[in-house]
Amino acid sequence: NNNSMLIQCVGFPFSTCCMAKSKYEYVKNFEQDDRLLPNTWLVLRVDGRAFHKFSPAHKFCKPNDVRALNLMNAAAIACMKEFSDIVLAYGESDEFSFVFRKETKLFQRRNSKIVTAVVSYFTAVYVMEWNKHMLIKAPPKSQVQVLLDKNKTSSSPSLEPGTHNKPKDNTIDNPDQQAQDDGDPAPLLYPPQFDGRIVCYPSLQNLRDYLTWRQVDCHINNLYNTTFWSLILLGGLTETEAEEKLKTTLSKDKNEILFSGFSINYNLEPAMFRKGSTIIRKPVEKTITKMSPKR
Amino acid sequence: NNNSMLIQCVGFPFSTCCMAKSKYEYVKNFEQDDRLLPNTWLVLRVDGRAFHKFSPAHKFCKPNDVRALNLMNAAAIACMKEFSDIVLAYGESDEFSFVFRKETKLFQRRNSKIVTAVVSYFTAVYVMEWNKHMLIKAPPKSQVQVLLDKNKTSSSPSLEPGTHNKPKDNTIDNPDQQAQDDGDPAPLLYPPQFDGRIVCYPSLQNLRDYLTWRQVDCHINNLYNTTFWSLILLGGLTETEAEEKLKTTLSKDKNEILFSGFSINYNLEPAMFRKGSTIIRKPVEKTITKMSPKR
């Protein structure tokens, strides 16, 4: 509660009556110049903080919540509209990377200014558009969810044959788990938090490698998560059991678990889950009226 | 509209099938270490961006809007609760300064992490608590507003005698102006934006001088604004005329304009307007039960 804080509207004991502002302005000199190297691509990555708690608290679908991803995309699009020097954005999970053109002079390329303005704006949009995106019954998109829904509505809960495909209906310890998987509309319970950082990349190759790095991260995490939650939601394993089972698996092993265990073809998972979201500006169509040459 | 952006869920043309993450991880080395000097006070200032547009768009009362200041205070208090190393916060107008204790190890003192996390959280709370604070008919607190309300309700619109105290009712060009002054409940129309920066202060004297610098800034701006809006709202001047009239005035001249022109005693203005808001943690009372010594 707010009782733990005291708001006071008092003159600081150390302030002087004369209010000579210039006497104190020397403190401005302690601010350090943080302008970023010119002629480099600025890549600003926004990351959700503690979303491993935030997403279950708000009952995000597992392994992916389309609504939550759409909300991230909406916040990213708003940032691209607000900051016109962003040429591309790439998002996956609870993070978004924004690429500023090399020549940007935004805030004289001051690091703190740029990173805080974008993170602040991203956060504001995320909160403002929460209800629009999250307070809907989202269509399940992952095959995991599709199967889960089918199981729930069908009388026979039999899944694909396999060791772990016991009906999970009676094995759930945590009643919230069920709700979580439903993608039920969830109001914003507490303020989300994002952090950010800017990295300069001198060459186009570096920039490409950065984006590929994030996309590989997306792939690895999504394959893991899809398998992990299949084992739990469809296979009835506990989180610990699923973690243990996946410990030493390679990509092909996970693909195999999905396919032979649950008839899930990973490559048929929605592209947004597997590859993330890349946002670019639409090329503007310019109508060029071609004049007939004079003779 | 969102039509100007394209969302694509495609593999980057430069990504490889093998997904060797380690091949791309070298891009992490481009991130620069931005840890702040240990054993210094970290002062993080959050500033509203373009609030000269945001506040009239949301019809903030002039010269001060108690509701908006309370909202800023609420966001600051939330930050102090979330980040326990903040020992003091000082706010005025659309800015808030947070003082972290010298020994803080928050995010290993990484500049970008700290500044973005706090600015993001501040923004999220500001948006989430907007309705709670702004959708009320706030009590006018400045004498300017009190007089204005009195004038509106009284049949005789005569103000203090003076050259400029014509009834303003008929002189308003901009109908929004009237609404603006009323402090009418205003929904959040577009995302607010805050930026931030961290400055290290090595000594307590530097820290005190920083806070005094901000408080002097508060005083100077508030005296100016109170006089400026009195001339406009009560005296019927245009903004340009008011600006012109105040151009070369000193503090005592502004006090004199307020008093002789509008019977406003600046020193009776609410302390929060004149001195800003200082937030500290309430000292915790610990009940120590002294055991009587056994015999």
Added chain:
Amino acid sequence: NNNSMLIQCVGFPFSTCCMAKSKYEYVKNFEQDDRLLPNTWLVLRVDGRAFHKFSPAHKFCKPNDVRALNLMNAAAIACMKEFSDIVLAYGESDEFSFVFRKETKLFQRRNSKIVTAVVSYFTAVYVMEWNKHMLIKAPPKSQVQVLLDKNKTSSSPSLEPGTHNKPKDNTIDNPDQQAQDDGDPAPLLYPPQFDGRIVCYPSLQNLRDYLTWRQVDCHINNLYNTTFWSLILLGGLTETEAEEKLKTTLSKDKNEILFSGFSINYNLEPAMFRKGSTIIRKPVEKTITKMSPKR
């Protein structure tokens, strides 16, 4: 004299008997990481400090001292041998720029380490090779010096016709001036001092523009200096008069002064004076023994 300093070999009063090193090692954390952005050209410029005093104190020839330039070149070559990641060096006057290849990992690209090691080495070589380069009677190379020598040895001191070509022999106020122009061998009187800084350039175009910037600087300064010292040494003007005369002149005016006043064709000045010294590594000739194909 050294009497103003006290050398003491005492234990600090604050040191402890137990000598627990770990207790104090926390002070290492105050050192800030200053690694330079990868994949950028590092350009390290070494600049003579206070050489406007150092060069007359050591009687450098005016407008240029071949010996002093050769000494700079020797120090630069030594640096290129010591630091193998330097791919090019460009020198003019009392400065030298060293270009490190983009991929250099020298000292993990730590700014302070690189800049101090190179500046230290440059300084050491400059001092060690001083006698070798400076204790010789250098051949005058600038046409200014050639003419001056001719004048000195000829009985008739008449120069080119012109307003200012009074014989200077009797007009010299400062007897040192005469010696200065002779390029007399001069022992090193006091320690020279160089400072340095590193700048990162992301693209080849930026690097080229940097080098051009320095060469344009060389050109502008050398044309000015050649004209300035012609007016003084050959034309008999005082430094103040020469400065005044050149104040508003353009390049073509200076060329004209040189040519019509002293028959000096600026374009015939030694290339090292006009264009600076560019040092590159000699391409290594590798003898590739071509094996006759087996049958």
Added chain:
Amino acid sequence: NNNSMLIQCVGFPFSTCCMAKSKYEYVKNFEQDDRLLPNTWLVLRVDGRAFHKFSPAHKFCKPNDVRALNLMNAAAIACMKEFSDIVLAYGESDEFSFVFRKETKLFQRRNSKIVTAVVSYFTAVYVMEWNKHMLIKAPPKSQVQVLLDKNKTSSSPSLEPGTHNKPKDNTIDNPDQQAQDDGDPAPLLYPPQFDGRIVCYPSLQNLRDYLTWRQVDCHINNLYNTTFWSLILLGGLTETEAEEKLKTTLSKDKNEILFSGFSINYNLEPAMFRKGSTIIRKPVEKTITKMSPKR
């Protein structure tokens, strides 16, 4: 040899005839502001680079060479005279730390400027004063050297009883070793190299702890080295054997080895070896002539 480098005095192919300097000056914007935090103690440490090779190459006495330490002290004193904001210097082995007063405005506190100027000056003095300090037959100061000298001149090379105190005269593999120990005058064979870095310390306690940290380092290294070289020079061990023997020893063990093996009392070693050199400015005596009051 210099044959590996090419000096060229050519216009860069990319330079333009018109020499518009302003066109290229944009490259200055790539330089980053590196001003150090105000109101902090600046500690600049100069370190010899590769002195583990430099000192044997120049036959420094082991475990300590008084001449080399005096040369370091001389360079440090010169720096303190040149840079008047240095209030204290502390040296040990091949390093020297300079403490600048908190208020220093030297070069506007620009990191690169300060560190390179001091390192350059230190290096220049070190080279210039080499002959003065090193080309003398220095008095051996360590008890190790005293004993070694005694042994050499005495007919009976018997040392303290012990397993390792075989006369070493015939066991020396490396003839240079002998010379090395003599402290023979040695001309400067190649340029020495120093690097440097500046660290900001906000409080006096941090500064004290820094200096103590260096002094503890001095103590630990010197006790080790004294024991190490006693074992080799007096005890006849090889370097590998000595290293092995000292591997797990504590301070008291090393003291015991010195005392029981070689009758060396570590505490009687010269204070400069054990505690380093602290240089401060002599307090200036000001004669204040008191005027008799007029009547």
